[in-house]
Amino acid sequence: MMPDLINRNRPPAYCPGCSHEVVTRSLNSALQHMGVDANQVVIVSDIGCSGLFDTFFSTHAFHGLHGRALTYATGIKLAQPNLHVIVTMGDGGLGIGGAHLLSTCRRNIDITLLILNNFNYGMTGGQFSATTPPEAQVGSGFLNQIEKPIDACRVLRAAGAGYVSRVSAYQSDLAGEMEQAIQFNGFSAMDIWGICPGRYTRRNKVTYKTIQSAIDSLPPFRGPVSENIREEYGSQYRQKAGVQEPPPPLLKVKKRFPALFDERKEILILGSAGQRIITAGEVLCYAGLTCGQHASQKNDYPITVLRGHSASEVILSPGKIDFAGIAAPDVVLALGQEGIDRKTTLLNTFVEDTFVLVDTNVDIPDCKGIRHRVDFKAKKIKRQDMAMASLGILAHHQKLISLEMLEAALRIRFQGKALEGALALVRRAGDIA
């Protein structure tokens, strides 16, 4: 016989007649019969009286916050795959931790959940829970009469649990049922109906017999749920993780060209979603890195994809960049109406020699700067290529960057056909300018 796993220093202490006592003894019997040592098991207990379970066992123990036991158990199981992880939770935790219950079923992680279902919140004074019948007399006035109780087993099955059983705390083979649930390789849950003599049965007639007949009157749940049988989460995770490619190391860019400037430069790219404004900003940063400049890029775009404004603020500087906002832009690429409209306050920051490259098809309010108009449409530059073509124009003018810097940046950012396309685009930008 394997050792008794009841904590000798803290023997179980519940209200007289509480079914939790029976469940505690049965769990101990199940573990004993399995022949596991105390250090091979963790009891993760939820809130209320089910939250006392961990203290009554000499195993590893984890007691946390109300309704969250399954979350801690999941973290423990992923970190210690060989540990038997058993969660004790009442009908209170079932309700408060509903989202975690559903997700644990969906994940099918190898945890055993014992729901100590006694139809009320015992510890706080007998208020109604998610399983309280509407006809019960409880400590919440009439509130339970107007909420429909949930059937834990049907919820568990619908959410994908591989193993669900509904049992009475008093049935003779409870320990055997528990052992089967614990041995199941995946998420297993037992809805264990019991008696709360401290609170519930003072005003509601519940006996071993009424529990058994109520269970018998419901569709049975007796373990494996065939429609939900599948591989356990942790083993799937480890298998899939094991074939993931290691991430590439951080790309490092060495200075290879002399810079065309020796002080901080600010570039503002204003456009619309789909114009690849952010990508152009990133390429510009890389071009700066190729001539040893520090770079920063702040972007602004809405939550929508392919709709709305897109703006990128790029700073290139020989020294470390402190203030990363735009104070007085050196170059502005005004390519889309939505971006311009969005950033009208920044127009005031333009100075006399701000180089403002404007698509002839957008309206930009009066502001300082030297305007350079380009009719991208007439030059047959597609909308999504305008920002990159604008970088080509800057390079042809030797404005901040040279063509070789830009080409080097494109080689960093793109590969294959995307690279060929981008190179061709910026090379012909000289004709556009």
Next chain:
Amino acid sequence: MSLSLLEGNEAIAWGAYHAGCRFFAGYPITPATTILNTMMKLLPPSEGICIQGEDEIASIGFCLGASMAGMKAMTATSGPGISLYSENISFAIGSEIPIVIVDVQRLGPSTGSATKGSDGDIQFLRWGNSGGLPVIVLAPTDVADCYVLTAHAFNLAEKFRCPVFIASNKEIGMTRESLDVDSIQLPPLIQRAAPVGNTPYIPFAASDPDGVPPFMPIGGKTVARQTSSTHGPEGYITVDPEVIAQSQTRLTNKLIKHLDTYTFYELHEEAGADTLIISYGITSRSAKTAVARCAGTPSPLSLLSLKTLWPIPEALIREKVAGYQNIVVVEMNLGQYVQEIKRILGNRSVTFLGQMDGSLITPTQIEEVVNDARSH
């Protein structure tokens, strides 16, 4: 020298990875999501675990479980997620669970503005737990800090068995910046201490009244206990006032009394400066630009950029303000940390510049406020 281009969020992920973090759980939220994305690339190929929880509560719950099972764990969110973390933050404090929690702050209150920056959670991070015991909050200013301070955060979480916050900001987290990765010097890594000797393991017994209990993982050979209830050294509920008082005092002192070992800051002092700006996070970079602009003028400025915000480095602040006529506190909210500075400096007048409109405080604004302070 070679430079890489990465977001503050990516730098936090890389810093965590190099600090030995092998468990990450998070729930997507702008502007913190790219930490989850990067951890998803880094951890699974390295025998680590990265998962997306069904919500923020589950995400931090997974982390607490994994941490107690012996892994270095991190989670990341923004203000709305910190709200949901609150109960588990309290748990990690009271039950001494190492964890790094990243708050990439966005403009609040509530769901606020997903893509606007703010430092509006600075008092929330300190006080957003039940019981009010101290926490460690580190505030990066840039992508390099994101990398290095995250490694420090893990060291502190391991050493003191506590939650450690990284108080980032959308303006750092989602801004790409160049970084010389080869110049980054990470601190020597610290692991939570295992017990020494052959005496029976007592989960919450510290060897000195300001110390940290040795750690044994749940699932290890030695049976370990964890509980969120008020507990004595053995990890069982206690109602003994003396035991409770000793424990609460130890939880406080283990951080406060060792603050000098993790007071991170930058000081930029200009000869002849009459004004000291105190700032932190992204805003301290605007202040640094203001300091640079005023250097060599008749009215130079100095800057104290705090990177350890909590516990508040009172001794450092008192020492550094000495000799300055004007103290100017600048932060990206309507006045949170300035209250601490005023409390510490007692009768001294402190000038404040705050802004909470989603845009950066500019160097020019800071210079104007400094000039106002001088004229009073």
